[in-house]
Amino acid sequence: MIDVADDVTAPAAASPATSTAVAEPVARASQARPAGSAPGGRRKTGAAAWRKRAEIAFFVAPALVLMFLFVILPILTAVQMSVYRWKGFGPMVDFVGLRNYVSVLNNNVFTDALTHNLIIVVGSILLQLPLGLAIALLLNRKMWGQGLLRTIIFVPYVLAEVIAGVVWFQLLQPQYGVIDTILASLGIQGPPQGFLGTPDLALWTVLVVLTWKYLGLAVILFLAGLQGVSEDLYEAAALDGASWWQVQRKITIPLLGPTMRTWGFLSMIGSLQLFDMVWILTGGGPANATTTMATFLVNEGTRRQNFGIAGAASVILFVVALVLALAYQYFILRRDTQPDDGRGARKKRKGADA
Amino acid sequence: MSTATASPARRRSAGKVTGSKIVVYAISLVVVALTMGPVLYGVLGGFRTNAQIAADPAGLPGPWVFSNYANVLQNPSFWQYFLNSTIIAVLTTAVVVVFGIMAAYPLARYQFKGREALFLVFVIGLLFPATVAIVPLFILITQNFGMGNTWWGVALPQAAFALPMTVVILRPFLMALPKELEEASMLDGTSRIGFFWRILLPLSGPGMVTVGVLAFVGSWNAYLLPLLLLRGDMKTLPLGVADFSSEHSADTAGVFAFTTLAMIPALVFFLAMQKRIVNGLQGAVKG
Incomplete structure (x- = not known):
């Protein structure tokens, strides 16, 4: 985009x-x-x-004007806050230079939060890309109830993260929750503290819930991308006797490349901002096992009134997001900006050869 | 495409597929079950008593109980939250659509120096996630703008952060309108502003609906900014859901009923506007 x-x-x-x-x-x-x-x-x-x-x-x-007041100005304020020790009232006078940054970067809670964000970024893509692609390829054919299926798959995406979070929080209750009950009937004992209460499992549980919530977006976007693939290619491949799998691997998936790469970008930016779901499911716990950069700065800013620390964390979050976005642009999206004709033709030939 | 050439291939694949068709339907069923399971469980849980849920968490309502839903519907806070969510979403949508189409118009149909640079401002805006600015935003809105705990205090920043995406979606849309329209209206002596009002606005209805729907759903589901800014009677539904579920954590059935009723507006809106939402997201991906 x-x-x-x-x-x-x-x-x-x-x-x-x-x-x-x-x-x-x-x-x-x-x-x-x-x-x-x-x-x-x-x-x-x-x-x-x-x-x-x-x-x-x-x-x-x-x-x-609106963007200046509510986008630019707050970000400039974040930069300003980040070099003061400030409790949220009165003028900012206690200039501390870069000390807030040093303290944030030396704070294990923050570096862990950053790690959690990166795990969510990578984990979301690794889980949702193959799953979304598989479901999209399966659904990309004439079949009964296709419209209904697409609607259903998209439902979790439309729900508020808070609502999805509250429902999953109930499902994941230790022992009395429906998931532990189902596991118990299969003879599996859920963790005693629950999936969300066990530090080693909590982050992965959040990742699974996020996958449930956002898989529909991947599927819908991939399906939309698949509609852009010309019928002719499939016919040519079928005439050459290509198997279904060969067709997918040599024609469909390569042509879906731009869609997948752009989806990956959206997913990455979303994962870096993760807040709502974590706040509802775990509040960042247990023992800070699921903090994200966003929960860190909300905690520091609005709960502990450490606005200098929150400002520094905001600036770091922004820099991380910017660097990752630019790196993604440079290494991954760059191919999409090259002229399309040559590539398309080459793909077509490759597909026909298969 | 001519059906004559297509048919042999199709017939062959149709014959081959029957076996794999069962697999496809089976996988589809699993996907549907996993997707809808949690949602349906919440909906059905609202029709059970807490005793039923405790006795058999995975069971169905038996007998069906309607008091949980009735209680929520008689809860004045629910309707207050509902009203706040609606007003904030409507304000956000109105500002996004009006300011977005205005900004997209010259960027799409005027020729001037620095046009691409100006557009780039909006593109770069995409890289500024709202989360980054959330704490200073909270300070500015409550202390400097005096809009803490107001509808506008939430709606305006939400609109500001939705604008870059809106302009990025609308500009190609406006560019695609044929230039003959513009030339013809200029020949009739219409000014550019007249063209904007009388021709461009009516024609860009679908584009505006798309960005409007995205802005509305985004605002309806928003949590972080309302969490920091809104208190007491000003809270929106997501805040209400979160509060209710932590204050009444023992009343699982009540939580399910509250949550279900809170998700209905978004679901109905989505079903009505499904095409638009999907088009919008596609537009965002394709640019």
Whole structure:
């Protein structure tokens, strides 16, 4: 989604505005002539240019002002907070330089939280990519009840994380929860403290619940991507006697590449911001086993009033997210910005060969 | 595509598939069970008593009990939370759609120096997750803007963080409208602003619905920002659900009933707007 800028704009952009800039003040007459040639055109186009600029400002300003007030300003405030010791009231006077950063980075709770975030980032992709792909490939055929199936698979994604979390919290209750009951009937003893109460299991349990919640998004996006794959390719492959598996591996999956890579980006950004589900399921516990960067900074900021520490953690979270996003762009999404024709043709040939 | 060439391949695959078809349906059933199981368990749990749940956690309601749902529906807090969620979501959606389409219009259909740079501002905005700014946002809104514990105090920042995605989705949409429309209206002496009002706005209805639905669902489900900003009677449904489940943790059936009723609006909205949501997400992925 970041790479849209250049390819989309190029063709559509050029024509309308060049004509409109000139056409407007002298509507009909100037249409025939290019800008400069009209006598006195200089002054008129000058006025038109000003008017155009005013219009642009009028249209864009509300969005920019809103984003400045509620996006940019808070981030600048986070940077400012991060170099003061501040309890949340009065002016910030107790300048401490980078000491908050040092203390955050030396804080095991924070570094563990960062590790948990990274585990969730990688774990989500490793679980949801193969599962989502498998389900999407299975569903990508004419079958009875397909529409209903898609709807059902998407339901968890639409539920609030809080609601999904509260339901799962009940399901996962130790001993009396339905999951432990089912396990017991299979002769398996659930952990005595429950899945969410056992430090070694809690993070993995959260990961499973997150997979349940977000798998539907992967499936829906992959299915949408699959619809973009031309029927011809499948026909050609079928004529060549390719097996179903060969077709998927040589044609479908490669052509789904851009969709998978963009989904991975969305998933990564989401995992780095993880808060709601953890807050509901474990509150970051037991023994800080499931803290994330977001729970850390909310804890420090609003519960302990350590706004300097919270500010420093915010800035670090932002830098981590930015670095990972840029790295993802550079190493993974870059292929998608290359011209598409050559690759598509090569894939087509490869598919037909199979 | 011509059906004549397609049919031999299709017939062959249809013959081959019957065996694997059973497998596909079986896997589909498992997926459906795993997906809907927790949701249905919550819905059905609301129809049981706590004694029933304690005696047999995995059982079905027997007899069916309606008092849990009735209690929630008679709970004034539930309706207060519902109202707050609705108002905040409507405000967020209105601001996102109006400011988003306004910003996307010149970025899509004006030719000017620095246009791509301006668009890049919105693209970069995508990289600023709301979580990063949450603590300073809390400080600014409560201390500097005086909007703590108000509907606007939640709606405006939510709209601000939804705007980059909105503009990124809407711009290609507006670009795709044929330029002849614009030229024709210019020939008739319509100004660019007139064009925006009379032609572009009506035509971009579907795009606005898509971004509007995404903004609405995002706001309806939001938790972190309302958690920091809203107190008492101003709370939204997700906060209410979380509170209810921790305050009445012994009343499992009541928690299920409350949770189920809180999820209904989002589910109904989703079923009505399913196409739009999926299109929007696709649009976000394709750019």
